[in-house]
Amino acid sequence: MTTTDHELAAQLAVSAGRVLLALRDEIADVPAAELKDRGDAASHEHLLAELGRLRPDDPVLSEEGADDPARLAADRVWIVDPLDGTREFSERDEDGAWRTDWAVHVALWERGAGLTAGAVALPGRDEVFSTAEPATRPATPSGPLRLAVSRSRPPALIGELAQLTDVELVPMGSAGVKAMSVLTGQCDAYVHGGGQYEWDSAAPVAVASAAGLFCSRLDGSELEYNRENPWLPDLVVCETHRAADLLDLITRATSTGDASPAPAKENAAP
Ligand SMILES: Nc1ncnc2c1ncn2[C@@H]1O[C@H](COP(=O)(O)O)[C@@H](OP(=O)(O)O)[C@H]1O
Numbered sequence: 001m002t003t004t005d006h007e008l009a010a011q012l013a014v015s016a017g018r019v020l021l022a023l024r025d026e027i028a029d030v031p032a033a034e035l036k037d038r039g040d041a042a043s044h045e046h047l048l049a050e051l052g053r054l055r056p057d058d059p060v061l062s063e064e065g066a067d068d069p070a071r072l073a074a075d076r077v078w079i080v081d082p083l084d085g086t087r088e089f090s091e092r093d094e095d096g097a098w099r100t101d102w103a104v105h106v107a108l109w110e111r112g113a114g115l116t117a118g119a120v121a122l123p124g125r126d127e128v129f130s131t132a133e134p135a136t137r138p139a140t141p142s143g144p145l146r147l148a149v150s151r152s153r154p155p156a157l158i159g160e161l162a163q164l165t166d167v168e169l170v171p172m173g174s175a176g177v178k179a180m181s182v183l184t185g186q187c188d189a190y191v192h193g194g195g196q197y198e199w200d201s202a203a204p205v206a207v208a209s210a211a212g213l214f215c216s217r218l219d220g221s222e223l224e225y226n227r228e229n230p231w232l233p234d235l236v237v238c239e240t241h242r243a244a245d246l247l248d249l250i251t252r253a254t255s256t257g258d259a260s261p262a263p264a265k266e267n268a269a270p
Pocket residue numbers: 063081083084085086087149150151152153172173174175193194195196197200
């Protein structure tokens with residue numbers, strides 16, 4: 001039986017997560033920097049090997065690999081972040097348990113259609129969200145807007161939003177974990193500005209969109225993938241009915257200026 005792209009995205013995100021958990025068990029005592037580097041590399045190698053075996057004609061855009069110029073002419077490109085929330089993967093909480101707010105992202109982009117399949121695995125929680133089985137966001141009680149926000153580098157924009165409306169900030173690591181927190185109802189929105197790359201948001205946006213959530217740039221424009229420069233610095237994920245009000249709020253917050261200039265590319269083409 002052939003595996004669909006939806007199923008493959010989910011299987012690969014889960015199997016890369018297993019590689020990461022096994023590696024961390026094996027080398028738990030190494031310094032955090034080494035754990036991060038070896039985690040990034042092991043998951044990347046696993047994903048590249050499996051995609052090479054199972055989808056040999058499709059180029060891959062990975063945070064951890066040299067950019068493959070062939071992707072710009074390809075009709076199908078896998079966009080993967082082998083370990084999103086790398087910092088959190090290497091850290092323990094105050095009780096000494098490993099943090100669980102890190103993810104594996106696997107997405108498929110197709111020419112003319114955009115993101116068509118994807119999966120976000122949260123291996124530390126034994127969870128996977130994918131386009132194979134789109135989830136439905138549960139109804140949540142009304143109250144302050146619960147915003148998922150970076151725990152290590154919250155964008156200036158978030159402080160400006162908090163001046164304009166009643167918000168509850170919910171800090172956590174990983175773009176995938178934050179986007180999935182909107183899907184599970186833990187948060188009402190994920191708003192990010194100031195920097196990110198296509199691999200940080202591709203799979204979360206594929207999964208969130210398939211589940212009926214609204215996803216766009218901060219100015220409400222479409223998120224575009226497989227661009228020559230993978231810098232994609234901002235993002236909104238929320239329920240559809242909140243989108244107009246939230247984008248209006250973001251416009252008012254950013255009118256005071258939260259410019260996010262593109263840095264030099266970190267994984268420039270060879
Ligand atoms: N200002 C910025 N510039 C570049 N990347 C950023 C960024 N802010 C967040 N990111 C990336 O987005 C992901 C989620 O970050 P955060 O948890 O802080 O929200 C992380 O991916 P990686 O862990 O894959 O590097 C992080 O590197």
